Amino acid sequence: MKKLLLLLSLYSFVSFLANGQGTHTVTIAPATGYIGTPYQVSTIRNITTYPLTQDGYNRWASDLAKGTFQLTVVGSNCIIPAGTVPPLVAPNCANSVFVATNTSLLSKYSYNASNGGTIQVRGSGSGTFQMKIETVSGQNLTLSNLDNSSIPYNTLLGFGPSGDGAYPLDWTLWGVPQVPIRLTFAKNGLTDAVTFTPVVGTNKPLTTPPTTTTVTPPTTNTVAQNGSFVAGFGEGTLAEMMAYAPFVPTNNQVSTWTVFNPTQYIGSTSGLKVGINFGIGASWTHLSLNGGENLINTNADQGSNFNGVWFPDNGRSAAAKSSYGNPDGFNGGTNGRFGTTNRDGQYVLSSSIGWNAVPGGQMGNSHRSPILFYERRTVAGYGEVLYTKVQPYQWGMENVLAEQYLHTYSWIDGQALKWFSIVENFRTDNQALDVEREQENPFIFPIGTYFRKMAYTGTSPKTGGALSEFTSAQPCEGAGSPGCPNANDTGDWLGSEYWGGAMSADGSKIVASITPFNTRFRGKQEQGFGGNESSNATSYINSAILENFDRPSIRAFSGAIWTGNTSDYRNYYNSQNFVTTPFNWNFTAGKTNQWHSGNSYARLNGSNRYEWNIGKRGADPNVQGEQPQMKGHFGSPFGAWQASSIPVIYIKGTFVGGNISNIRIEFKKPGSGNNTTYSTGAIPVIADGAEHTYAVNMSGVSGWDGIISNIDLKPNSPTDFSSGSETFVPSYIGNVNPATNDVSLLLMASLLAGGLAKRRKRSLGVRRSKPVPSIKQKVS
Numbered sequence: 001m002k003k004l005l006l007l008l009s010l011y012s013f014v015s016f017l018a019n020g021q022g023t024h025t026v027t028i029a030p031a032t033g034y035i036g037t038p039y040q041v042s043t044i045r046n047i048t049t050y051p052l053t054q055d056g057y058n059r060w061a062s063d064l065a066k067g068t069f070q071l072t073v074v075g076s077n078c079i080i081p082a083g084t085v086p087p088l089v090a091p092n093c094a095n096s097v098f099v100a101t102n103t104s105l106l107s108k109y110s111y112n113a114s115n116g117g118t119i120q121v122r123g124s125g126s127g128t129f130q131m132k133i134e135t136v137s138g139q140n141l142t143l144s145n146l147d148n149s150s151i152p153y154n155t156l157l158g159f160g161p162s163g164d165g166a167y168p169l170d171w172t173l174w175g176v177p178q179v180p181i182r183l184t185f186a187k188n189g190l191t192d193a194v195t196f197t198p199v200v201g202t203n204k205p206l207t208t209p210p211t212t213t214t215v216t217p218p219t220t221n222t223v224a225q226n227g228s229f230v231a232g233f234g235e236g237t238l239a240e241m242m243a244y245a246p247f248v249p250t251n252n253q254v255s256t257w258t259v260f261n262p263t264q265y266i267g268s269t270s271g272l273k274v275g276i277n278f279g280i281g282a283s284w285t286h287l288s289l290n291g292g293e294n295l296i297n298t299n300a301d302q303g304s305n306f307n308g309v310w311f312p313d314n315g316r317s318a319a320a321k322s323s324y325g326n327p328d329g330f331n332g333g334t335n336g337r338f339g340t341t342n343r344d345g346q347y348v349l350s351s352s353i354g355w356n357a358v359p360g361g362q363m364g365n366s367h368r369s370p371i372l373f374y375e376r377r378t379v380a381g382y383g384e385v386l387y388t389k390v391q392p393y394q395w396g397m398e399n400v401l402a403e404q405y406l407h408t409y410s411w412i413d414g415q416a417l418k419w420f421s422i423v424e425n426f427r428t429d430n431q432a433l434d435v436e437r438e439q440e441n442p443f444i445f446p447i448g449t450y451f452r453k454m455a456y457t458g459t460s461p462k463t464g465g466a467l468s469e470f471t472s473a474q475p476c477e478g479a480g481s482p483g484c485p486n487a488n489d490t491g492d493w494l495g496s497e498y499w500g501g502a503m504s505a506d507g508s509k510i511v512a513s514i515t516p517f518n519t520r521f522r523g524k525q526e527q528g529f530g531g532n533e534s535s536n537a538t539s540y541i542n543s544a545i546l547e548n549f550d551r552p553s554i555r556a557f558s559g560a561i562w563t564g565n566t567s568d569y570r571n572y573y574n575s576q577n578f579v580t581t582p583f584n585w586n587f588t589a590g591k592t593n594q595w596h597s598g599n600s601y602a603r604l605n606g607s608n609r610y611e612w613n614i615g616k617r618g619a620d621p622n623v624q625g626e627q628p629q630m631k632g633h634f635g636s637p638f639g640a641w642q643a644s645s646i647p648v649i650y651i652k653g654t655f656v657g658g659n660i661s662n663i664r665i666e667f668k669k670p671g672s673g674n675n676t677t678y679s680t681g682a683i684p685v686i687a688d689g690a691e692h693t694y695a696v697n698m699s700g701v702s703g704w705d706g707i708i709s710n711i712d713l714k715p716n717s718p719t720d721f722s723s724g725s726e727t728f729v730p731s732y733i734g735n736v737n738p739a740t741n742d743v744s745l746l747l748m749a750s751l752l753a754g755g756l757a758k759r760r761k762r763s764l765g766v767r768r769s770k771p772v773p774s775i776k777q778k779v780s
Contacts, residue, residue, distance in 0.1 A: 025074060026064065028086055039090035041071040041080065046381040047244075048418060048558075051579040052230065070380060082380075108167065111198040115144075115174035119198055121183065122167035123159070129187050130156040131171050136180040136195060143175045156186050184251050195250070231581045232516035233594055233637075234556040241422045241556040246385045246409050247377055254374040264376065266384045267412045272563070274410060274417050280312065281359035281369035282388035282408065283319040284444075287511070289415060289563055295511055297445040297531070297538035314360030314368050315395070316538065320408045320421035321557070322358050322392075322440035323549045326433035329354035329396070338431055342399040351396030355431075355550075357404045358395040369393050372405070382418075385411040403427045415572070416514075416560040425553045432550035434601035436635070438492075439545045441518070441557060444502070446511045448530050448537035452503040453523035454510070455495040457670035459706040461640060462497065462574045468671070474529050477537065490523035492544055492673035494709040496640045498580050499573065502539045503566060505529070510569050514560040515543040516580045517594065519709060520638035520673070546596045546635065551603055553592075581639040583646055584734035587653075593637070595730075600632025611729045614660055614715055615722025630659070630715035630722050633666075636733070640670065643704045646735040649696045649711065653733075655687040657726030662716035665696060668709045678703030682716040691731060693738060 024045045027038055043064070050060035063069070064086070071080040073090050080086055107123040121131060134154045135141065143151035151157065151173065162170030182195045229244040242248050257264060257278055263286060267273040275286030280298070287295045298312035329337045329352040338350040350356075351363070361368035373389035389407050394400040407422040419442070457468040472488035480486035493500070500521030501512035513521075524540035531537035543559070562569055585593040589608045596602070597612055605611040615630040649665065662682040668675070680701055686692050698704045713728070732738040 026071075040074040041086065042074055043069045043071050044379075044381045047229075047579070048413070048560075049381075051577050053577065053579055056577060056579070108203045109198070110202040110204065111176075111178075111200055113178075113200065116142075117176040117178060117198070118172070118174050119176045120173075121171045122162050122164060123169040123185075124167045128158075129169060129185055130158055132156045132184040132186070133171075133173060133176065134182050134184075135177075136182055139177075139179070141175055141177075143173050145172050145174050156184070182250060229556060229558075231579050232558045233581070235591060235593075236554065238422065238424065238554050241554055244556060244558075245387075245407075245420055245422070246379045246382045246411065247387070249373055249375045249387050249389070251375055251377075252373050253376060254371055257371070257374050264374075264386060266386060266410065272412050272415050272417065274412060276386055276388065276410065277312070277317065278371065279368055280314050280317050281319070281361060281390045281392060281406075282371050282374070283317040283359050284410070284417070284561075285312065285317045287318075287417065287561065287563060293447070294533040295446055295450070295563055297447045297533055297535065299445075299536055299538065300534035302536060312534075314365050315358070315363065316445045317360065318442060318444040318561070319359040319406075319440075320419050320442045321406055321423055322356065322395075322443055323402070323404060323423065323425070324353075324437040324439055325355035325357075325427070325550045326435055326437060327354050327431055328437060338394075338397070338429075340397070340400055340429060342397065343401065344399055346398070348398050348400065350394065353396040354437075355402075356395040357392040357402030357406075359390050359392050359406055362393040362397070362399070363395050367393050367399055369401075379411075382411045383413075385409055403429075413560070415564045415568075416562045418558075418560050420556065420558040422554065422556045423549075425549055425551065425555075427550065427552060434548055434550045434597070434603040436546040436548055436596035436598050438522070439547050439549065440542045441515070441545050441547075442513065442559065442561075443540065443542045444511065444513055444561060446502040446539040446541065447532055448525070448528060448535060448539055449532075450502040450504055450509070450511055450539045451525050451529045452505065452507065453490050453493075453521075453539075453541060454501045454503045455493060455499070455521060455670075456497045457494070458496055461707070464570050464574060468493075470523055470672070472523065472525055475525055475527060477527050487524060487526040492520055492522045494638060494668060494670045494673060495519040495521065496670045496707045497573065498578065498640065500541050500543065501569075502541050508566055510563065510566045511541075512562045512569055512573075513541055513543055514562060514573070514578070515545075515557075516559065516578045517557060518543050518545045518581075518638050519640050519670070520544050520546070545594070545638065546598075547594060548592075548596050548602065581637055582734075583639070583641045584732075584736055585636070585730075586732055587730045595634060595636055597632060597634050602634060605729070609729050611727050612713075613724075614657065614726040614728060615720075615724070629718060630720045630726070631718045633712050633714045634728065635712040636710050638710045639708075641708045643698070643706060643708050646708070647697070647699055648737075649698060649733070649735065650693060650737050651696065651713075651730070651733050652691065652693040652738045653728055653730040654689060654691045655685045655726075655728050656689050657687050657723065659720055659723055660687050660715060660726040660728075661685065663713055664716045666712040666714055667703070669703065670707050670709055676703070687726070693732075695737070 025040055025042045027040050045060060050056040067085040068082060070082045071086060073080065107121065110120045112118050123129065132155060141153045143153055145151065157171060159169040159171055162168055176198065178198050180195060180197045234241055234244060259278055262278045263275040265273060265275045265286065269291035271290065273286065273288045274284060276282045277285040285296055285298050296318050297316055299316040300312040302313045327336050327338050329350050338355040339347060342348050359369055369390050369392045371388055371390055375387045377385055379385050387409050389405055391405055392402045394402050403426045405424040409420040411418050451471060453470040454467045455470065456465060458465040470490040470493045472490045475486050475488045476484035478486060498516050498519055499512050499514045501510045503510045522542045522544040526540065527537035562572060585595065587593065587610050590604065592610045600613050600615055602610060602612040612632065612634045614632050662684055664683060665680045667678050680696065683694065683696060685694065
């Protein structure tokens with residue numbers, strides 16, 4: 001056992017429970033020829049370091065066998081400390097261990113039904129601990145004990161002497177019902193919590209067992225499983241998405257964060273330092289390296305007073321998510337603008353930006369988004385993590401909170417700000433159109449001197465090839481002038497790697513946004529090429545996914561923001577084992593997989609399946625009464641896939657409707673979003689209401705080589721009349737045959753239409769004729 005090369009041969013890792021970010025349960029058993037007894041331990045898996053691939057699994061298992069991680073034995077709750085090789089039999093511990101504030105607190109509890117429910121918590125640990133008790137449901141408790149007729153509820157309490165030499169700390173409380181409760185332990189201002197339902201008995205272990213779901217260890221070519229968190233994206237329930245987060249928040253510290261202490265920092269001046277701001281909805285307002293200048297522009301010179309304190313512009317900074325929904329407002333009037341009753345009881349209409357939930361708050365600094373929950377916690381494998389829950393305001397409306405919660409986790413990994421966000425959408429209005437809009441996910445306002453917009457668009461990702469530049473012309477300060485506006489937009493671009501960057505004038509420095517779920521970006525420059533964190537001039541980059549945020553949903557995203565020398569960044573990115581969007585999508589119940597529709601809606605139907613209504617609406621979803629035509633499209637997320645790995649596209653699903661008989665697949669390649677759109681020929685479909693699998697041979701299709709950025713399903717004849725009943729419910733789309741015995745048609749697309757490439761100004765559904773709004777633009 002002294003040779004690390006032999007360690008893996010000692011173990012047989014029988015099964016892994018729970019997949020993705022968070023707590024995993026591992027069954028450790030001796031390999032053949034070694035004496036021992038299988039037992040289970042729980043530990044943390046960081047999927048950034050150990051991604052959900054075969055390689056990530058192998059490295060995680062290897063490090064686990066070496067004793068890299070702290071392990072908790074399931075059942076006895078014994079701790080196997082980090083740095084200790086796990087034994088071949090379960091260690092024997094007399095008591096469970098609850099770790100609070102990185103200091104071991106040996107703890108146990110006893111419970112009986114007397115005095116309305118009596119709980120006695122005993123512990124042994126160095127220093128002074130406090131404990132708070134509360135019900136998970138929020139039910140108030142009337143607490144007392146032998147020495148106190150009234151004890152404050154939901155308050156940190158000091159301990160008394162137990163008389164037990166091994167467990168001298170004692171908290172005995174009466175009036176505790178047998179319902180789910182949360183105990184929070186505190187020491188030196190730091191906290192940890194445990195949630196459980198008391199069980200009658202004595203000396204019970206005090207710990208929260210991890211929630212586990214059996215999965216098969218992943219392989220490098222595994223089809224993306226719905227309900228999991230793959231390549232920086234997931235969707236499901238809040239609890240399911242929280243399972244992939246660094247921790248589940250339990251201790252709301254928002255009362256300790258005031259306007260007079262506006263920025264919460266992590267990191268230091270000897271490395272990366274990151275700050276989130278109280279007055280801008282916990283958005284990132286500070287990003288600096290080695291004590292250098294702040295690289296995030298907050299336009300502080302154009303700020304405003306908030307609760308008596310001066311705060312920067314709430315439309316600048318950076319945030320994990322700014323959401324856009326429909327109506328989009330571009331048609332004006334009540335027909336194309338989102339309208340609702342504000343917090344003052346007045347009915348108001350949106351500006352031309354439409355439905356837009358912004359973490360910073362309302363346009364013009366009038367109302368700043370409330371922070372509902374804040375917790376700072378040190379987490380094994382992550383370090384110090386900041387968590388916030390914010391309810392954004394509508395950007396273009398007066399005093400209207402969006403029906404959305406934004407959960408954001410932030411932590412530092414070297415020169416990268418890592419982030420994980422969960423977006424809870426709970427729209428209740430009847431104005432949603434369920435069509436795509438460009439999102440900001442995330443948006444970043446780097447300082448104005450980082451004006452060069454860069455990406456890699458070549459055919460050999462992660463090899464350090466030459467970058468492509470999408471820099472727009474220098475804008476003019478103030479309101480602009482003829483021929484020189486105050487803001488210029490790069491338009492969207494598609495990368496061959498999953499990042500977009502803002503680079504300094506000499507190309508030596510970069511701020512890069514890494515999004516494993518997306519390769520579509522947009523840049524902007526406002527008020528000039530100069531300035532600093534407080535200036536009106538600023539740069540801007542955005543991970544510009546196309547998504548439908550009209551529908552109620554819970555979706556999670558993760559990524560990173562890296563800053564430093566450009567050459568160091570390229571080496572960093574090329575060395576990372578990011579799990580990026582696979583070309584495989586299973587559309588099980590409730591799952592949309594980031595697919596989005598334009599010109600016609602796609603939404604979950606009565607069977608909770610994603611359904612594309614192919615031609616319900618006309619060319620513009622905001623114009624009522626237009627002749628319905630087959631102008632809808634159904635698009636994939638934007639990625640970077642080698643065409644050679646996708647010789648055949650399999651489409652499994654159900655078409656319905658008499659006027660849909662042929663579709664085509666359009667696709668784009670890296671470069672400007674306005675470049676060539678390629679297309680297959682007509683692909684016959686069977687609209688009989690039964691599920692069929694279509695195999696589309698892409699060999700020989702013009703443009704199907706190098707890197708592919710997306711695919712888009714469209715009716716082959718968009719001008720055909722639509723009865724409004726034509727629909728498609730997908731079950732699977734990807735490069736793996738989902739059912740070898742259910743291939744209805746083998747379609748040689750390249751032969752059907754010669755694989756013609758069609759040059760279009762832009763994909764249908766993204767209305768180029770409409771003005772592109774200036775994103776949170778400030779004019780001095």
